[in-house]
Amino acid sequence: MGDNMSELLNVKNLKTYFFTKYGTVKAVDGVSFKVDKGETFGIVGESGCGKSITALSIMRLVPDPPGRIVGGEIVLEGEDILKISDNEMRKVRGKKISMILQDPMTSLNPVFTIGIQLEEAIKIHQGLKGRSLRERAIELLEMVQISSAAVRYKNWPHQLSGGMRQRVIGAISVSSEPRLLIADEPTTALDATIQVQFLRLLRELQEKTGVGLVFITHDFGIIARMCQRAAVMYAGRIVETGSVRDLFDNPSHPYTAALMRSLPKLEEKVERLASIEGQPPPLNDDIQGCRFAERCTVAEHQCRLSYPDETEISDGHFVSCWKF
Amino acid sequence: MSSLLELKNIKEYFPVMNARIFQKVVGYIRAVDDVSFSLNEGRTFGLVGESGCGKSTIAKVILQLEKPTAGAIYFRGKALTGFKRGEMADYHASVQAVFQDPTSSLNPRMRVADIVAEPLVINNSQNNSRSDITDMVAQTLMQVGISPDRSKCFPHEFSGGQRQRIALARALIVGPGVIILDESVSALDVSIQAQIMNLLRDLQEELNVAYLFIAHDLATVKYMSHRLGVMYLGKLLEHGPAGKIIEERIHPYTKALFSAAMPSHPDLIKEEVVLTGEVPSAFDLPEGCRFHPRCDRAMKICSEVEPDLKDVAENYQVACHLYP
Amino acid sequence: MIKSNSPMGFIFKIFRPGRYPVIPITIICIFILLAVLGQAIAPYSANQIDLRERFTPPFFMEGGSMRHLLGTDAMGRDILSRIIVGTRVSFIVAILSLTLGGVVGTALGIISGFYGGTIDSILMRTADATLAFPIILLAMLLAIIIGPSLQNVVISLGIVLWARYARVVRGEVLSLKERDFVALARIAGASGIRIMWKHLFPNIRSTLLVLLTLQVGWVIIVEASLSFIGAGIPGPTPVWGSMIAKGRDYVTTAWWIPFFPGMAVAIVCLSFNMFGDWLREALDPRMRQVGGGG
Ligand SMILES: Nc1ncnc2c1ncn2[C@@H]1O[C@H](COP(=O)(O)OP(=O)(O)OP(=O)(O)O)[C@@H](O)[C@H]1O
Ligand SMILES: Nc1ncnc2c1ncn2[C@@H]1O[C@H](COP(=O)(O)OP(=O)(O)OP(=O)(O)O)[C@@H](O)[C@H]1O
Ligand SMILES: [Mg+2]
Ligand SMILES: [Mg+2]
16 A cells, blocks of 8 residues: 555545435445555446446536535545545646547537647647647547547547547547546447457557556456556445455455356356346445345345444455454 | 358348438448358357447348348258248248347246247147146246246346246247347356356257357357357458467467456456457448557558468468468 | 326336426416306407406506406407417417327427338428428418418418428438347338337437427417407407407507407416426436436
């Protein structure tokens, strides 16, 4: 774990609830993690477990109403961004944090050329004009490996393939030279061969700019490929955090362990996958105990009574389970 | 081994119109271009390839949702084109499908019992009575792990995994010989995915059905398939026993595709083959081998002559000029 | 959780306490009651002429009396009674024309969207042409040919309404038809009729209901306008539109003669529109379920 100097983001006990007419949906319920400068931190979990809402909370873009951040701290470079005004947050959003979304088809505005959209993003933060603005835009397109960037610059989004669009979005999000980049399943809509291209590009961008990356995915393979550390989320909570090696070699939470056994593998022969019976609980249920208890094979009485605290079982490897 | 369903030189071309008032065909999208393979009893044929390569179109041709432009389908050794009405109804009952999105697959206004019973009601050749049908629905629901007590519920009262089970029950109820699984597990969470894949394998063992398993995730295809076809822009480039293809990866495209798969452990990260060049469109195919513009081993002949599928081992074919 | 698809659940959904629009529903209920009871609860016979009582103003004005709450018209007929009796005509016209237009329009819309191709082009061009044709002119032509009557009004309204329904329904069917359950029905060997009846129609029912509610107001206004220009239902049947038309001459001297029927049109219209708007939201499937799992 880094000391304060290398710490970029520290999320402490974040709670984001949705207040709907059907009751309170506790989409994110006490999530804590840290991201160091230049590090890639993964958040992995099943659909609906609250990954995107965690990301939107960090951006302070949770749809309100019905959503609201009801507790916790989000400390970015020493400053709690939940305490600053909306106006200041807007500056933080462009300058310090940036985000890449899942769908490359809808993230670009179809009525402007990609050049204009890129320039728009640069203009807001860097105050460049005319020639130099354009040169910077083309330079960014080259950086994300768009061939013949000077021509592509004039293209409309529909003239680009999905992979190229996602790269343009990548260029836009790093154009402001952010300190933290949140990527919410940026490759889910891409083909395998295009996905590797984009992932490699992200890593190169990271090496060049030293940006801290929070990578959200449901694919453990991407976590293995991209991240140094990662957190496993289940039903609004983080159940296990650790280095990627910890998670793969020594998955300690029963949920993580079971997931690892239910993954089909390309490299080795698996006779039969273990599967976790049942499904995640609805988030509007008031569950006192561990949310995984219902599906857990080693759950005991205690597990249903109260939620276990986070325990550090080895250096930097945290697990929330009564077993420890 | 006798083949249950055989595709011979199937082509599916979609006409492209110009955008004028008096529309004229200006060309064709060659979605499927001369594809042959067969499905065998109790076996799974896996079809992999990137988005838009024609996998779903093949499924649609088999399911009679599209008429093939050329080629023939043989069912139990007899050409489909010569089928009489009764035989066609029999074919409809024997070839069923489960699609990717379980929500869209189930009519939201129908009860589960009616959804599952529909294929039986339509093809009621044995003149089953009402109570027979009810019994069969209950039995099939049990087979896929849904309690028959819930057969009066509507689809939205079930989770995604359960909905996919219901879709599977509907496919199973007529006792089909073939089930087309077009990305049937792709949208499910890992833990649910393992449940469904295990269920599919158990059912195959029990009922001896043939599967056409379409997916873009190679690890799941590996887990499910006996034979494998690798498609690129409408054509099969490699075709053989699943284990062998995964081990040998003869075609340069297969190599690139498999190297793009995410590792199942951080220690297994390999240098991926990054394909350069953009994917050509199925509307504007290059001369010669359709993969040559992105191939790192392309020779002169590759841009001139389209390679045919040739045997490289028993029951194992590759379409590449590098291999005999 | 309430089963929003079952008939009971549907009723629950509409009438869950505390969330439905009380005022519009109350008003609609009152008018429905008036339409049903009609003459039975009207204080006077709608056509009872009493020349001594001509131009009696409403009760709250000087010279008004509690005998004629909303005053009387130029022939001394009680306006309140005429409005009450007129409600029935307005509602009958609405029900008949909406049923006619709704049934024809829905059927043709489903066929058009489902089969596509030439049928679709022909039906949709016809619908466009119908919509482009001024309804007032249509009603006047019909009035000239077969004479002004209730049928005439219903037919003219039905002709315009079918096109509106067909357009909306077709749009809905076009998107529904892409859903996998339609492909799966085909795979199971279902006929076109079965798909349209079992799979498409049940899924557009709630849209139809909303559309129906939103159109009631429109139908009543158009019916009033037709009666206003004399192409509608002929006298002496009390009709809101012709009451307004006849009262037009007295706007400056006895404003209540056109005003109260006008208010009736406006209030009914507004109530149905508010109810329809609310219904649209209440039936929106996106509002159905939140939370993970199931
Ligand atoms: N506007 C909203 N109103 C009510 N509940 C919401 C809203 N948005 C999200 N939720 C709930 O919050 C929970 C977390 O959603 P989130 O989008 O973070 O999931 P996720 O982990 O990103 O899933 P996925 O992998 O599918 O993207 C979900 O259960 C969802 O139902
Ligand atoms: N009805 C149609 N009209 C015209 N083109 C079509 C039609 N259906 C499919 N295509 C085209 O045919 C090609 C193959 O499509 P198909 O859906 O079979 O791909 P796929 O391999 O299933 O892709 P994915 O993995 O994205 O599902 C694509 O280029 C697609 O645009
Ligand atoms: Mg998400
Ligand atoms: Mg497909």
